[in-house]
Amino acid sequence: MLPDGDPVPASGELPPSALDGLGSRPFGFYVHVPFCATRCGYCDFNTYTSAELGPGASQRDYAATAIEEVRLARRVLGDAALPVQTVFFGGGTPTLLPAADLVRMLQAIDKEFGLAPGAEVTTEANPESVDREYLETLRAGGFNRMSFGMQSASEHVLQVLDRRHTPGRPAQAVREAREAGFDHVNLDLIYSTPGETDADWRATLEAALAAGPDHISAYSLIVEDGTRLAARVRRGELPMPDDDVAADRYLIADEMLSAAGLRWYEISNWAASDEARCRHNLLYWTGGDWWGVGPGAHGHVGGTRWWNVKHPAAYAGRLAAGDSPGYAREELSAADRAVERIMLELRLDSGFPLADLPPQARTAVARALGDGLLEPEAFKRGQAVLTLRGRLLADALIVDLTA
Template sequence: MPSTLPDGEPAPPSGELPASALGELGERPFGIYVHVPFCATRCGYCDFNTYTAAELGSAPGASRATYADAAIREIRLARRVLGGVDLPVVSVFVGGGTPTLLPPTDLGRILRAVQDEFGLAPDAEVTTEANPESVDERSLTALRAHGFTRVSFGMQSARPHVLAVLERQHTPGRAVRCVEEARSAGFDHVNLDLIYGTPGESADDWQASLDAAIGAGPDHVSAYALIVEEGTRLAARIRRGELPMPDDDVLADRYVQAEETLSRAGLSWYEISNWARSPGDRCRHNLLYWTGGHWWGVGPGAHSHVGGVRWWNVKHPAAYAERLAQGLSPAAGREVLDPFTRRFERIMLELRLVDGLDLEVLDPDGRAAAHAAASEGLLEPAALRDGRAVLTLRGRLLADGVARDLVPTGESLAGQA
């Protein structure tokens, strides 16, 4: 969760949603995201809404020990706000921060609250993120016993000097061993997160990270370009000239390198930054985001979306816990998306997927732009003939620009949902 929140409009203290939003429940999958805002240390590149123990101090309600109780209160609030509609949860994703700084029993309590209030779909995907140094085979076995089906490790790099620039605390081989431990604990689905473009990382360094990740045997790999966020220690070091700013051409080369290496190893892209061994190994929670599903975000700074209404919680764990203790929604603000914005976001998100975007979503100008993009090698011509806009490899490198060219005008969307 980003450390800054949008402006938006005030959210009702009760958390209630417009009838129009509630009326869309049941039409699309529903998931729950749980943000655990605690970290042992803060990485130099991180701009997420996270806190170390020293930063939180003794603020009431900000303790790791009381976090699960506050999160469970919000899950119960979510059930009241969303009413009695049958809404089985198809995916739960616990992110952070470092969720595995909490005991497995606390994470299990949160998951049981979701089950008690909403029910889990029979094949629900239940993921937790984990820093490699925050788990061992015993804790992973406990998480599996509590109902988690998938674990995602923040590997980032296999090179010590790259991890040092990122200020990651684990040793280069630890994430690889974590995959083995997760398999032994009974996890069938394991992801490794990688970052490319770190200052000082060479093509050989990136290849070593890709090779190490593949050798660990995950069924899913995520690879993200390093983004230098204002306010981070990394941004300050670059501003002082201690480190160079990541180069866009280098980032493009690293992405192509990732695509070639991962595809050779049997992992296929299904979203610009994500590769899986089979369709069944794709992250269903993230697919829910990319395909316009509904989700409730639990935790400080967490974002939610239901039926075209998006809202976000207060950032600080103490303020979050205090509101819930008073029976109030922790939402800090919200926005009701207009038809143009909803269509714009659908185009931007679905175009990122290997299945692409249905051309019927576009207006005539957008369809003409799609044909122009195909002629420039940005969209697959065969898919276009089948009525879908699917990015080529070159198109993936320029995805945001391609999507903007396809966006219909506000006037053409007047009155559309």
């Protein structure tokens, strides 16, 4: 279900407050490609297999439809100079589309807005959905970062997750990406899957590191309502992931990744260098602006957040009629924005300025320091930076600071 909100005008017009300061904040694009070959049992993203699409939508026409939304974005945002710092193609599986289609969508963004010098351009991919030729086409077309969904190196864990690739394929995909000229490659991992052991998780980390990416993201499995995995847990076929096990797996990940030279910069992300950090996600986490293209995609400009209709057919129909695909939106209050800033920036290794915390948070922040959740040296410099223990308890700490 999409959240409620105020209606988006057919023109897509944003409130004047959203356009204040436009161009003074980093600006990016997220392009959602909602197609998957099969549906993974744990996934609740807005995705569709070919059998689920129905009439009025097709993978063949998707690039042309998405380009219409890019043109709409230019009309809505006016003539302001908005060099695009980052572009991220996510899904779904963007690489189910022909590589030429992804390049066409990127070229449309460049034509309408202009890519900033050195812009980061990423696409997600399932390892089995690309080959060397496909990657070379992306690289020649302006993509410079790949993110592969590895999830696990253990076959029985992949089976629980309903992932289709063979365990050795992610490493081969990383190698092919390097050979195609990609300097920056990420692997996504999932831990605390039912049936996974500590040994399985260590083997996954070893395999991921051996593949040679310069970035690794590791996320604890969340059982989302409405997924096939949730149904299996509800029927008692699989146990619910254990929070204590997840914490132990996180500690293993941080130990092994740090020893290999990858440093955490956000709770779930480790990079081999500053250049290897995902600049698109940093744009999200530091209050930048972005336009979300595609069914169900979310955008944010100047404190106004909106989200598109979910189904590809409804999305295509609105754009064909010359209307915005926006479903609803909300204007964040100053208080909402302040809370979101704490929630996002505290997850980063740069932390949050103590001077910007609300007065009522002083007791909570002093307690967090005493409990070993914040780095003492950073605290002396006026920053709230999480310790390793603090990263494990970040959600509770954020609630405490924003209460």
